[in-house]
Amino acid sequence: MNDLVRMIPSVLMIVSPILIAAVGGMICEKAGIVNIALEGLMGIGAFTAATVHVLLESSTPLSAWIAVLAGGAVALVVSLIHAYASISLNANQVISGTGINLLAIGGTTFMSQVIFRMERTEPFKLGMMPGPGGIYPTAWVALAVVLLSWYILYRRPFGLRLRACGEHPQAAASAGIDVRRMRYLAVMASGLLGGIAGGCLVLTQTIQYTGNTINGAGFIALAAVSFGRWQPKGVAGASLLFGTAVALAIYMVNIEALRVLPSEFFSVMPYLITLVTLVAFSGKDYAPKASGLTYEKGA
Amino acid sequence: MKGTPARKTDLIDRILASDKAISILVVLLGFLCGTILVAAVGRNPAGMYTAMLQTLTGLDITRGTWNIRYVGEWLTASLPLILCGLSLAFAARTGLFNIGAEGQYIVGLTAAQFVAIYGPQIPVLHWALALLAACVAGALWGGIVGWLKARFSVSEVVATIMLNYIAFFFSRWATMQIPGANTYRTPTLPETARLTSPLLDRLFNGSRLNLGLFVALVSCLVFWFVIEKTKLGFELRATGLNRDAARYAGIGVTKSITTSMLFAGAFAGLAGAVVALGSFSYGRVLGGYDNYGFNGIAVALVGNNTAGGTLIAGLLFGMLASAQPLMQSRQIPKEVTWIISGLVVIFISLRAGFRLLSDRRAKRRTAGLKETRDE
Numbered sequence: 001m002n003d004l005v006r007m008i009p010s011v012l013m014i015v016s017p018i019l020i021a022a023v024g025g026m027i028c029e030k031a032g033i034v035n036i037a038l039e040g041l042m043g044i045g046a047f048t049a050a051t052v053h054v055l056l057e058s059s060t061p062l063s064a065w066i067a068v069l070a071g072g073a074v075a076l077v078v079s080l081i082h083a084y085a086s087i088s089l090n091a092n093q094v095i096s097g098t099g100i101n102l103l104a105i106g107g108t109t110f111m112s113q114v115i116f117r118m119e120r121t122e123p124f125k126l127g128m129m130p131g132p133g134g135i136y137p138t139a140w141v142a143l144a145v146v147l148l149s150w151y152i153l154y155r156r157p158f159g160l161r162l163r164a165c166g167e168h169p170q171a172a173a174s175a176g177i178d179v180r181r182m183r184y185l186a187v188m189a190s191g192l193l194g195g196i197a198g199g200c201l202v203l204t205q206t207i208q209y210t211g212n213t214i215n216g217a218g219f220i221a222l223a224a225v226s227f228g229r230w231q232p233k234g235v236a237g238a239s240l241l242f243g244t245a246v247a248l249a250i251y252m253v254n255i256e257a258l259r260v261l262p263s264e265f266f267s268v269m270p271y272l273i274t275l276v277t278l279v280a281f282s283g284k285d286y287a288p289k290a291s292g293l294t295y296e297k298g299a
Numbered sequence: 300m301k302g303t304p305a306r307k308t309d310l311i312d313r314i315l316a317s318d319k320a321i322s323i324l325v326v327l328l329g330f331l332c333g334t335i336l337v338a339a340v341g342r343n344p345a346g347m348y349t350a351m352l353q354t355l356t357g358l359d360i361t362r363g364t365w366n367i368r369y370v371g372e373w374l375t376a377s378l379p380l381i382l383c384g385l386s387l388a389f390a391a392r393t394g395l396f397n398i399g400a401e402g403q404y405i406v407g408l409t410a411a412q413f414v415a416i417y418g419p420q421i422p423v424l425h426w427a428l429a430l431l432a433a434c435v436a437g438a439l440w441g442g443i444v445g446w447l448k449a450r451f452s453v454s455e456v457v458a459t460i461m462l463n464y465i466a467f468f469f470s471r472w473a474t475m476q477i478p479g480a481n482t483y484r485t486p487t488l489p490e491t492a493r494l495t496s497p498l499l500d501r502l503f504n505g506s507r508l509n510l511g512l513f514v515a516l517v518s519c520l521v522f523w524f525v526i527e528k529t530k531l532g533f534e535l536r537a538t539g540l541n542r543d544a545a546r547y548a549g550i551g552v553t554k555s556i557t558t559s560m561l562f563a564g565a566f567a568g569l570a571g572a573v574v575a576l577g578s579f580s581y582g583r584v585l586g587g588y589d590n591y592g593f594n595g596i597a598v599a600l601v602g603n604n605t606a607g608g609t610l611i612a613g614l615l616f617g618m619l620a621s622a623q624p625l626m627q628s629r630q631i632p633k634e635v636t637w638i639i640s641g642l643v644v645i646f647i648s649l650r651a652g653f654r655l656l657s658d659r660r661a662k663r664r665t666a667g668l669k670e671t672r673d674e
Contacts, residue, residue, distance in 0.1 A: 036398075089652020090651050095600065109632070110634035212587065271462075274461050279447060
C-alpha cells in the first residue's frame, strides 16, 4: 500500500498530459469533428517545447512555461490543417488526421536534424520542477483544464451551442449558430491542448524529445475520450485509470506483489478496457451524434 | 459565372474527375513541397533526387558506380507496403477504414516467427506453413474488428487503434516467452523457414530480396480477381458504395463487413510474415511499430484502392523508404520522406473538397444557364 502512495506523484505526472490531450479530443468531438491526430499534435507540442526550453533554459526561470505555451501555439497552427480539410473541404476526418500523424513523426525529427544536427533535440538540464509533495504543476494545469472545459461546455451558452454542432448541426444552424466557426474553434482548442499536453509530457517525463517520446499517449487520450463517454467527469476518470496502468507498467518492478505479472499486462490495459467497454455499451449512444460526419451548409 | 473560359474549367473538371490524375497530382505536389523544404533548410535538393535515382536503378551518378543490389533493396522495402496497402484498399472497397493493418501485420509477424521456430524443418513446407499461419492470424485479427463492427456497430477506427496496441504488447510478451529470447530478439530462425532465394540473391547481387516478391504479386492478383471478378467482390463493393441499397438488394451487409476485414487482415498478416521470414534471420521482440501498416494508408489512398494502383503506389513509397539511408549520406534529413508521405495523405483527404468545389461550380454554371438564382 505504501508503495502505491509513494507512486501518486508519478501517476499524476503520467496522467496529466493524457488528461489534457483527452479534454482537447473531447471538445473536438463534442463539436462534431473526430481528431485522431492527437498523437501527432502531442508530438509537435513536445518537440516545440523541448526545443524552446533548451534554447531559453539558461536565460529565464519561466522557460518551461514559455516552452509549454509555445508547444500549444505551434500545435494549434498545425491543427488548422485538420480544421481546414475536415470543415471547409469536407475531407474524411480520419484520413486528414492520419496525415497529420504521419507529418508529425517526420516533421519533428526533420526539424531536430536541422536545428540540432541529430535525430532528437539536445537534452535540457532541468525540466519542470515538482512542487509540494513532489507533484508536478502539470497536474494542476490538467485539473484546471478539466474544470474549465466542464464549465464552458455545460454552464455557458457557448458550450451549449458547441455541443449542438456535434449533435445536430442542421438544427444548430437553423438556430443561427455558425456551425463551421464553432467547429474551427473546437479543433483549434484540441490543437492547443494537444500541444500543451505534449509539452507537459516532455518537460516532466524525459530530458529531450525523440521520435519515441509520445509513444501512444495520444492514442490513450483518444481511448479515454470514448471510455469516458465524452463527459469531462468520465474523461478525467478514464485518464486517471489509464495513466495508472501506464505508471504500473513502468514502476511495477519496485512492487513485490506485482512482479509476477509481465509489464505488458499493464501496458495493454488502457486499450483492452476501452475495447471491452466499447462492445459492452455498444447499444447506447454516448458519442455526439454527428461526430465524424461532414456538415454542408444547406444540405 | 458565365464569364469563365470554358476550356480552362473543362480541363480542371476533367482532372478533378479522374482518380488517377489526382493521385499523380498529389504525389507531385508532395515531392514539390519536400523539395522546397529541403532547399529552405539550406540543403541541396539534388541529393534527394540522386538518392532516389540510385534506389530505382542502382546507378550512383555522384560516383559513377552501379550496383543492382539497391534495386533489390528497393523491391524488398516495397513488399510489406504493397501488402499493407492491399489490406487498406480491400477494406476501403467495402467502405471501411482499416487503421488496424499495423496490428494485423504484428500478429502475422508473430505467428510466422512462432511457426519458424517450432514448425517442422522441412524445406518449402516450413515457410509455407509460416505464411499460412501469418495469413490466418492476420485474418482473425482483422475479422474480430469486422465482426464487432457488424454485430455491435463498434467504430472500426477506434477498435483497430486499440487492437494495434493489444497486438503489439501481446507480441512482445509472447515472443519473449520463447526459450533463448531476450528483450529484443529470439534465437536464429532455421534456414528452412526463411524466404531467401539463391536465384534472387544472385540476380540482385546479394540484396535481401526474397520469395516475398511472389507473395506480394500473387496477393495483387488475388485482390484483383476477388474484387473485380467474383460475386463476393461485387457484394463487397456494393456494400461499400451504399450500405442501404446493398441491403435492399439482398446482400448480407453484416457478412460482407466481416468478410472484408478477414481479407484485409490476411493481406496485412502476410506482410508481417514477408518481413519476419524475408528480411530478418532471427525473430524480433518488437520495440515499436514498424509503421508498414500506417504507411499502407498512404499507399492505398494513392493507389485508389485498386490492385494495380496499390502495386505502383507501394513501389513508390518503397522507393522513398529505401532511399532514406542514401539521403542521409548526402546530408538530406531522411525524414523528408515521411513528410512527403504525410503531405500526400493530407492532399488526398482534400480530394473530396475539390470535388465539392467542382460540383458547386458545375451547379452554378447550369444555374447560370437557366438564369435562375443560385441557392
